[in-house]
Amino acid sequence: MKNSLGSTLAYIIMLTLSLLHGEDFTFLRQVDTPDPYVKEGVLLFIDLNQTNPDIVLLFDFDLKASSDYVFRRIDSKESDSYHNAKVHYLYLIYPLKAGDIDIDFRLTKRVTNDESVAYSFSGDRDNVKGLVTKDSNITLPPLKLHVKPLPKGTTLVGDFTLTYALQKKEAVAYEPISFRVTLKGRGYPSLLASLFPKKVPFTLFTEKPIVQKSHSKRGTFSTIVYPMALSSDRNFTTLPITIHAFDPKKERAYTLKVPPETIHIKPIDVNALVDKVDTPPPLHTNWQWLGSVLGYLLAFVSGFATAWFLKWHKRAALPSGHPLEVKIDNAQDKKALLQLLLAQQGPRFSTVIEKLERDLYGKERYTLTSLKKEAKEQLQ
Amino acid sequence: MKKKITQLKNELQKAVIGQEAMIEGLLIGLLCNGHILIEGVPGLAKTTTVNALSKALGLDFKRIQFTPDLLPSDIIGAQIYDPQTHSFSIKKGPLFTNLLLADEINRAPSKVQSALLEVMQERQVTIADESFVLERPFLVMATQNPIEQEGVYALPEAQLDRFMMKLIVTHNSEEEELQIMRKGATKSFADVMQVMDKKSLFALQEELEAIHIDPELERYIIQLISATREPARFKLETLQADIMYGVSPRASIDLYKAARAKAYLRGNDFVTPADIGMVVHDVLRHRIVLSYEARAKGIKSDEVITKIVETVQIP
Numbered sequence: 001m002k003n004s005l006g007s008t009l010a011y012i013i014m015l016t017l018s019l020l021h022g023e024d025f026t027f028l029r030q031v032d033t034p035d036p037y038v039k040e041g042v043l044l045f046i047d048l049n050q051t052n053p054d055i056v057l058l059f060d061f062d063l064k065a066s067s068d069y070v071f072r073r074i075d076s077k078e079s080d081s082y083h084n085a086k087v088h089y090l091y092l093i094y095p096l097k098a099g100d101i102d103i104d105f106r107l108t109k110r111v112t113n114d115e116s117v118a119y120s121f122s123g124d125r126d127n128v129k130g131l132v133t134k135d136s137n138i139t140l141p142p143l144k145l146h147v148k149p150l151p152k153g154t155t156l157v158g159d160f161t162l163t164y165a166l167q168k169k170e171a172v173a174y175e176p177i178s179f180r181v182t183l184k185g186r187g188y189p190s191l192l193a194s195l196f197p198k199k200v201p202f203t204l205f206t207e208k209p210i211v212q213k214s215h216s217k218r219g220t221f222s223t224i225v226y227p228m229a230l231s232s233d234r235n236f237t238t239l240p241i242t243i244h245a246f247d248p249k250k251e252r253a254y255t256l257k258v259p260p261e262t263i264h265i266k267p268i269d270v271n272a273l274v275d276k277v278d279t280p281p282p283l284h285t286n287w288q289w290l291g292s293v294l295g296y297l298l299a300f301v302s303g304f305a306t307a308w309f310l311k312w313h314k315r316a317a318l319p320s321g322h323p324l325e326v327k328i329d330n331a332q333d334k335k336a337l338l339q340l341l342l343a344q345q346g347p348r349f350s351t352v353i354e355k356l357e358r359d360l361y362g363k364e365r366y367t368l369t370s371l372k373k374e375a376k377e378q379l380q
Numbered sequence: 381m382k383k384k385i386t387q388l389k390n391e392l393q394k395a396v397i398g399q400e401a402m403i404e405g406l407l408i409g410l411l412c413n414g415h416i417l418i419e420g421v422p423g424l425a426k427t428t429t430v431n432a433l434s435k436a437l438g439l440d441f442k443r444i445q446f447t448p449d450l451l452p453s454d455i456i457g458a459q460i461y462d463p464q465t466h467s468f469s470i471k472k473g474p475l476f477t478n479l480l481l482a483d484e485i486n487r488a489p490s491k492v493q494s495a496l497l498e499v500m501q502e503r504q505v506t507i508a509d510e511s512f513v514l515e516r517p518f519l520v521m522a523t524q525n526p527i528e529q530e531g532v533y534a535l536p537e538a539q540l541d542r543f544m545m546k547l548i549v550t551h552n553s554e555e556e557e558l559q560i561m562r563k564g565a566t567k568s569f570a571d572v573m574q575v576m577d578k579k580s581l582f583a584l585q586e587e588l589e590a591i592h593i594d595p596e597l598e599r600y601i602i603q604l605i606s607a608t609r610e611p612a613r614f615k616l617e618t619l620q621a622d623i624m625y626g627v628s629p630r631a632s633i634d635l636y637k638a639a640r641a642k643a644y645l646r647g648n649d650f651v652t653p654a655d656i657g658m659v660v661h662d663v664l665r666h667r668i669v670l671s672y673e674a675r676a677k678g679i680k681s682d683e684v685i686t687k688i689v690e691t692v693q694i695p
Contacts (some may be wrong), residue, residue: 339690339693342653342654342660343685343686343689345661357653
């Protein structure tokens with residue numbers, strides 16, 4: 001691995017040297033592997049050097065984020081001189097897809113002068129004075145990488161080792177047995193969704209993997225621990241774990257394996273697991289719950305029946321027709337009918353009332369039946 | 381004179397479609413010098429009708445929009461200091477008019493509503509230590525909205541008792557609503573013209589005095605009133621628990637006057653039981669104080685009156 005990286009560094013190829021004349025600085029970029037494999041670490045060296053000493057120059061540089069790659073700035077050196085700015089950045093890039101991809105840059109040139117710098121420094125915590133700069137965005141050509149595809153079925157890229165630790169091979173029923181699988185090495189730190197298939201002949205408890213990683217010129221060194229616990233009430237064998245990996249530096253595909261392990265389970269008396277000290281067995285069977293259930297049931301049924309009975313009773317008590325219609329039918333004489341109609345609000349019965357008035361206190365005559373009929377018609 | 385009444389009704393119908401019961405009630409109030417409380421949901425032409433009535437009568441008309449921050453002095457007036465003459469002068473309030481429209485009277489607190497007590501009964505106003513007799517006729521026509529619960533204040537019983545009638549305005553029929561819609565959309569409501577003046581109004585009121593009422597009917601009125609106070613005496617035991625307070629003697633006077641006015645408007649020169657029956661709900665409904673139990677049961681004072689009229693024998 002070490003030799004491989006050394007030879008790679010020696011094999012640094014100057015891809016592009018761009019002198020941006022008239023822009024007061026030079027921009028240099030170098031990449032160590034112009035045609036990497038997918039998820040193979042690529043080192044990108046960036047140098048920005050000021051060429052015009054008459055101005056104070058500041059740089060704001062970074063790579064643009066993309067779904068085609070991930071990157072991390074792993075080294076940065078910047079000179080303190082205001083008239084001779086020198087910036088050196090080192091990036092570690094992992095391409096994520098095969099084919100030609102573009103690494104895009106974002107660069108802002110910030111020009112200022114000594115007076116402005118002095119002014120900004122004259123401020124203090126309570127009187128902040130900003131640095132006034134004239135900013136301009138510089139368009140840089142993208143860096144093109146030709147990314148080679150991985151062999152089929154590869155899930156891990158880099159130089160990794162796989163170890164595991166099984167707490168014990170003999171346990172009692174339902175006892176959790178610790179099982180830790182550790183993936184350690186240099187390369188793209190892939191997190192595997194699951195080491196075992198979905199259906200296993202035992203109970204599997206999993207946790208979020210513990211990840212430790214560090215980035216350097218030599219790539220990303222990571223340790224990923226998958227903590228698990230296995231449990232069952234009978235003997236079982238763990239399923240083998242197989243990870244297909246590829247080392248791009250050696251251009252070698254290899255397989256990491258965890259062999260199956262057989263766990264012997266001793267049966268246990270379930271009653272022995274019951275806490276008889278804090279929860280002693282009852283002296284007699286408690287049927288109180290049945291009484292409560294029957295009580296609730298009785299309350300519900302009686303409430304329901306009462307509501308139903310009241311509704312039925314109210315409906316039965318109601319006369320079949322309009323209540324006023326019944327009263328009109330029951331009116332014994334014309335005076336009683338007049339009294340009944342006068343008691344009703346509104347001008348609904350005004351015609352009948354007037355006829356009744358003319359009959360009772362005047363000379364006109366109407367039959368009680370006809371007046372009742374007319375009143376009932378008004379009701380509709 | 382009866383022609384004048386017809387003309388007045390015709391003029392009112394130019395501005396208001398339908399609502400004959402409300403117009404009839406307002407005319408009864410006008411003829412009897414009685415104050416009217418009109419209750420109805422918004423948009424039923426309560427204010428429009430009162431406005432049209434004032435125009436048709438050529439009376440001085442003022443409107444007060446009752447609001448929660450209104451003060452008694454905003455209605456009756458106040459004594460104001462004049463710095464030039466170093467003396468106090470009286471600034472009369474909007475109460476000094478013939479027709480006073482108290483719009484949405486229940487929006488003002490009882491303090492303000494009570495400012496109307498003296499003027500409604502005595503028809504005089506006292507500002508500081510000076511009393512002013514109001515010019516005849518003086519009528520308060522108040523409107524209130526029954527559906528609002530927030531920011532409204534129930535009228536005190538003493539105040540309610542001073543209203544001769546409480547008219548309940550309901551929605552128009554579909555046919556009337558169609559006319560309102562068409563006229564409202566085309567803005568074709570005709571202007572109300574003056575058809576009467578104070579003189580002719582006083583003459584109508586004098587004619588009303590000539591309406592005959594039989595002593596038996598007078599007794600019938602008293603029985604109706606008594607039934608609200610002692611329902612059990614009239615075999616209305618079921619109402620005993622529903623009524624907390626029966627109506628006051630003002631109710632007897634107002635029912636008597638309203639029945640005569642109703643007979644006059646119907647073109648008769650004598651009162652019949654029908655005239656009494658036609659106004660009894662309007663005169664009594666706001667005066668009966670229902671018990672808490674009755675209100676909890678959802679009983680309305682109109683239902684109580686209906687039971688009383690159904691039970692008390694007509695002569």
